[in-house]
Amino acid sequence: xxxxxxxxxxxxxxxxxxxxxxxxxxxxxxxxxxxxxxxxxxxxxxxxxxxxxxxxxxxxxxxxxxxxxxxxxxxxxxxxxxxxxxxxxxxxxxxxxxxxxxxxxxxxxxxxxxxxxxxxxxxxxxxxxxxxxxxxxxxxxxxxxxxxxxxxxxxxxxxxxxxxxxxxxxxxxxxxxxxxxxxxxxxxxxxxxxxxxxxxxxxxxxxxxxxxxxxxxxxxxxxxxxxxxxxxxxxxxxxxxxxxxxxxxxxxxxxxxxxxxxxxxxxxxxxxxxxxxxxxxxxxxxxxxxxxxxxxxxxxxxxxxxxxxxxxxxxxxxxxxxxxxxxxxxx
Numbered sequence: 001x002x003x004x005x006x007x008x009x010x011x012x013x014x015x016x017x018x019x020x021x022x023x024x025x026x027x028x029x030x031x032x033x034x035x036x037x038x039x040x041x042x043x044x045x046x047x048x049x050x051x052x053x054x055x056x057x058x059x060x061x062x063x064x065x066x067x068x069x070x071x072x073x074x075x076x077x078x079x080x081x082x083x084x085x086x087x088x089x090x091x092x093x094x095x096x097x098x099x100x101x102x103x104x105x106x107x108x109x110x111x112x113x114x115x116x117x118x119x120x121x122x123x124x125x126x127x128x129x130x131x132x133x134x135x136x137x138x139x140x141x142x143x144x145x146x147x148x149x150x151x152x153x154x155x156x157x158x159x160x161x162x163x164x165x166x167x168x169x170x171x172x173x174x175x176x177x178x179x180x181x182x183x184x185x186x187x188x189x190x191x192x193x194x195x196x197x198x199x200x201x202x203x204x205x206x207x208x209x210x211x212x213x214x215x216x217x218x219x220x221x222x223x224x225x226x227x228x229x230x231x232x233x234x235x236x237x238x239x240x241x242x243x244x245x246x247x248x249x250x251x252x253x254x255x256x257x258x259x260x261x262x263x264x265x266x267x268x269x270x271x272x273x274x275x276x277x278x279x280x281x282x283x284x285x286x287x288x289x290x291x292x293x294x295x296x297x298x299x300x301x302x303x304x305x306x307x308x309x310x311x312x313x314x315x316x317x318x319x320x321x322x323x324x325x326x327x328x329x330x331x
Contacts, residue, residue, distance in 0.1 A: 001076050001077065001169075001173055002173060005173065005176065005177065005180075006076055006077060006115060008180070009055050009076060009115050009117060009176075010055075010112075010113075010115050011055075012112075013055065013057070015027065015030075015057055016057060016058055016059055019057070019058075019059045019060045020059055023059065023060060026057070026060050026062070026063075028063075030043060031043055031044070031065075037063070037064060037065045037066065038065065038066045038067065038068055039065050039066070039067045039068070039069075040068060041067070041068055041069040041120055041122060044120045045120055045122075050121070050122040050124055050125035050128075051119065051120065051121050051122070051125045051179065051190060051194075052119075052120045052179065053117050053118065053119050053120070053176060053179050053180065054117070054118050054120070055115065055116070055117060055118070056073065056080065056107070056110060056115075056116035056117065056118050058109070058110040058111065058112065058114060059109060059110070059111075059112075060109055061106070061107070061108055061109050062106065062107040063106060064083070064104055064105065064106040065104075065105055065106070066101065066102065066103065066104060066105065067099065067101055067103075067105070068101060069101065069120055069121060069122055069123070070098065070099065070100075070101065070121045070122070070123060070126060070148055070149075071098070071099045071105075071118060071119065071120065071121070072096060072097070072098045072099075072118070072119035072121060073091060073096070073097040073098075073099070073116055073117070073118055073119070074095075074096050074097075074116065074117045074119070074172050074176075075091045075092060075093050075094060075095050075096075075114075075115075075116050075163075076093070076115040076116060076117060077093050077113060077114070077115045078093060078110070078111065078113045078114030078115060078116075079091060079092045079093065079114060080107060080108065080110050080114055080116050081107070081108040082097065082105065082106070082107050082108075083105070083106040083107075083108070084099070084103050084104065084105055084106075084156055084157050084211070085103060085104050085156055085211065086104075087211060089157070089159055089209075091116070091159070092161075092163060093163055094162065094163025094164070094169055095159070095160060095161050095162060095163050096159075096160040096162060096168075096172065096201075097157060097158070097159050097160075098148060098157065098158040098160075099156070099157050100148050100149075100155060100156045100157060102156060103156035103157055104156075117176060119175075123149055125190075125191065125194070126145055126148070126149075126194070128191050129191045129192075129194040129195040129198065140202035140205060140220065140223050140224055140227055141198045141199060141202045143219060143220070143223050144158065144198065144201065144202065145198070155210055155211065156210075156211050157210060157211060158208060158209075158210055159208065159209040159210065160201055160204065160207055160208055161207045161208075161209065162201070162204055162207050165200070165204055165207070167200055168197065168200050168201065168204070171193055171196055171197045171200060172197065174193050175190060175193045175194060175197065178190050178193065202227075205220050205224060208220070218242075218252060218256065219256055219257070221241065221242060222238065222242075222253060222257075222261075222264070223264075225237075225238050225241055226264055226265055226268050227268065230265055230268040230269055230272065230291070230292060231269075231290075231291065231292030232292060233265050233292075235249060235250060235261045238261070249261075266302060269291040269292055269293065270291075270302060270303060270306050270307075272290075272291045273287050273288070273291045273299075273303065273311070274307070274314075276290060276291070277311060277314055277315045277318070278315075278318055284311045284312060284315075287311070
């Protein structure tokens with residue numbers, strides 16, 4: 001991490017000075033911790049903000065608690081030990097931990113050189129970042145977000161061991177900079193940076209650990225395979241990738257996704273077609289081939305079922321919207 005930024009995050013805070021004077025004291029009221037032991041985002045976020053950071057409080061154990069927001073913990077240097085629903089997790093330098101709101105979270109005492117940053121993020125900030133990427137444009141990103149937003153214990157945390165992945169380190173450092181520095185357009189920059197971070201994390205789910213290993217691992221492999229091979233994806237090839245029988249993969253997909261393999265592939269192809277209609281000059285015929293459809297009439301039927309209009313009308317409506325916006329700006 002940049003030395004100037006690390007020095008800035010390493011400063012012993014007023015709260016930490018009080019703890020060093022009396023190691024038995026931690027003022028829980030500043031976090032809004034009542035009997036429910038839920039950290040209140042409104043105590044930590046400035047009014048109107050949907051994202052904020054604060055250095056993790058060192059020199060004392062932080063008791064078991066939950067959050068009414070999504071928390072990301074980035075380990076700038078050293079390490080910290082987290083207990084999530086009674087499971088110990090060591091967060092090493094450069095690693096990232098993302099917590100579901102339902103997670104019961106406890107942090108063991110950190111020393112002076114164990115510098116971690118806590119991101120306090122409201123769900124709407126994630127939504128905006130995902131929208132900037134394009135709705136459902138990346139199946140793995142969509143899956144990561146849905147795992148974090150659900151109010152149950154199926155996936156309580158995502159632990160990314162990405163300390164050696166330089167692009168991810170750069171994105172996290174950039175995100176921290178934009179939050180601590182008051183710059184023009186910082187909200188847009190933050191959302192874009194988080195979106196790029198999500199895309200990068202989706203490319204490195206081999207570095208991911210979570211509490212729901214079996215079902216999560218299977219779902220992740222399926223979605224990664226479709227994301228990378230949607231033009232030519234087949235259930236037979238996926239079965240070989242998984243080392244499972246064709247029938248077993250088909251049944252497990254139906255059970256865990258509540259749809260068929262064919263539905264998943266079609267959803268990705270249509271999302272990609274939507275993206276190309278919005279962002280390219282390819283003809284509709286070229287787009288149909290680009291996303292892997294051989295049966296043109298089937299593509300048209302599937303597209304209309306999903307978007308309620310034909311591809312040509314869909315693109316025409318987009319052009320009208322852009323033209324109207326340009327006219328408003330010019331006036």
